[in-house]
Amino acid sequence: MNWLLPRLLVAVVAMAAGAAVGWLVGHSFDTPGWGMLTGAAIAIVTVATIDTLRGVRIIAWLQGAQDEDAPRDPGFWGELAYRVERALRQRESATAAEQARLAQFRDAMEASPNGVLMLSAAEQIDWCNSVAAAHFGLDPLRDRHQPVTNLVRAPAFVAYLQAGVFREPVSFESRGATISVLARSYGDGMRLVLSQDVTERERADSMRRDFVANVSHEIRTPLTVLAGFIETMGTLPLTEVERRRVLTLMGEQTLRMQRLVTDLLTLAQLEGSPRPASDRWLPLAPLLRQVEADARSLSAGRHRIALAGASDLQIAGAETELHSALSNLANNAVRYTPTDGRIDIAWRVLADGSGEFSVKDTGPGIEREHLPRLTERFYRVDGSRSRETGGTGLGLSIVKHVVQRHGGELDIQSEPGRGSTFRLVFPAVRLRSVATAQRGRESRDVVEAAETARAEPR
Numbered sequence: 001m002n003w004l005l006p007r008l009l010v011a012v013v014a015m016a017a018g019a020a021v022g023w024l025v026g027h028s029f030d031t032p033g034w035g036m037l038t039g040a041a042i043a044i045v046t047v048a049t050i051d052t053l054r055g056v057r058i059i060a061w062l063q064g065a066q067d068e069d070a071p072r073d074p075g076f077w078g079e080l081a082y083r084v085e086r087a088l089r090q091r092e093s094a095t096a097a098e099q100a101r102l103a104q105f106r107d108a109m110e111a112s113p114n115g116v117l118m119l120s121a122a123e124q125i126d127w128c129n130s131v132a133a134a135h136f137g138l139d140p141l142r143d144r145h146q147p148v149t150n151l152v153r154a155p156a157f158v159a160y161l162q163a164g165v166f167r168e169p170v171s172f173e174s175r176g177a178t179i180s181v182l183a184r185s186y187g188d189g190m191r192l193v194l195s196q197d198v199t200e201r202e203r204a205d206s207m208r209r210d211f212v213a214n215v216s217h218e219i220r221t222p223l224t225v226l227a228g229f230i231e232t233m234g235t236l237p238l239t240e241v242e243r244r245r246v247l248t249l250m251g252e253q254t255l256r257m258q259r260l261v262t263d264l265l266t267l268a269q270l271e272g273s274p275r276p277a278s279d280r281w282l283p284l285a286p287l288l289r290q291v292e293a294d295a296r297s298l299s300a301g302r303h304r305i306a307l308a309g310a311s312d313l314q315i316a317g318a319e320t321e322l323h324s325a326l327s328n329l330a331n332n333a334v335r336y337t338p339t340d341g342r343i344d345i346a347w348r349v350l351a352d353g354s355g356e357f358s359v360k361d362t363g364p365g366i367e368r369e370h371l372p373r374l375t376e377r378f379y380r381v382d383g384s385r386s387r388e389t390g391g392t393g394l395g396l397s398i399v400k401h402v403v404q405r406h407g408g409e410l411d412i413q414s415e416p417g418r419g420s421t422f423r424l425v426f427p428a429v430r431l432r433s434v435a436t437a438q439r440g441r442e443s444r445d446v447v448e449a450a451e452t453a454r455a456e457p458r
């Protein structure tokens, strides 16, 4: 609507009315001309005052918080107040929507598994999520607007930011973890820094590298020996005795590689297969007797071997795995204990219902510092003894894997000169007595019989 004409009209009508009234009043005093002028002036001043008052109310409302509605005046001022208020409210709701979007965006960045750190052009912290705060040791609120390099002083990180070449990520140590950082420039010199905790990945990588190096080393020695013998046989005329001797030695090296490959395959299978079922029960006594028999045959009468506590229990798990774990411990005792030593294989149920398999020997014992590393692959305390007796350095890692897959633990007690005791503790849920099993079977039979009877036609 065009407000000019109505506004002029109001002014003109007011002036005319004022002039008319002034003319009438002035007539009584014989000054109709002055009366007209005064009347018109009073009318204009009145219109201007009312306008000013309405304008002042709107300015007062604009100067406030605009929480209340704008003044609702009729006409021009009412329209003006309404339009200003509408524009303001629209802007307010647009800002609220923007803020909600920003909050949503920050929530998304907060939910990111990676650290997100936003830096200003002056490398001050604008914002970071809690993952980045943990990676860099920052306080998201307190450290806002602080120069990041004052707080994160790792030389690799500082140099990376300063170089400003962000093609590759950079890693550095922070608070006992390895953090990998990748930066990107955006906006007007601002930087987005993404961080990731790669401690586990680095550890796995280094383990894999060590493992490959170890396997290659273990295979290279027998292979070199074999290659040497093959060359000898091909180039030198050997007597029958020498030929036999060479073939025996070649056989030994082949066996060594076979053992290694078997153990490697066992480990790979243990790592790649699901946990053994907890409802496949097998009797413990024959398993223990088999372990004892294996040890005796390996010892060939050189040791005193005893088995105690053969029980009527059943254990839930994978028979081949359990046999391999228990035998490994008993065989190690035989291999590392000198002739005439004593080896005690025992089974007992502990107070909390868990079951303990132990192998105690009177062998050389092991220094304390080696104990935590014994289950590492290829870790050997006595390398030559291990190899002489056909060891691959993988036995105890297999044992540890097997017992953990069955929910149990491996414990090693040993002191140099005082022998060693290797214990496997299996949880109570994986053990049951034969009597319980019998009762379970009987009740199952009863249920089955009842169900069959019900199903039979009468």
Ligand code: ADP
Residues within 6 Å of the ligand: 332, 333, 336, 337, 361, 363, 364, 365, 366, 374, 375, 379, 380, 381, 382, 383, 386, 387, 390, 391, 392, 393, 394, 395, 396, 397, 420
């Ligand atoms: P290996 O095939 O070399 O025996 P294991 O993983 O079975 O590999 O054992 C790791 C190392 O632990 C062995 O090399 C040996 O030095 C030490 N060890 C294992 N069992 C005994 C034991 N009963 N007495 C002394 N040392 C042992």
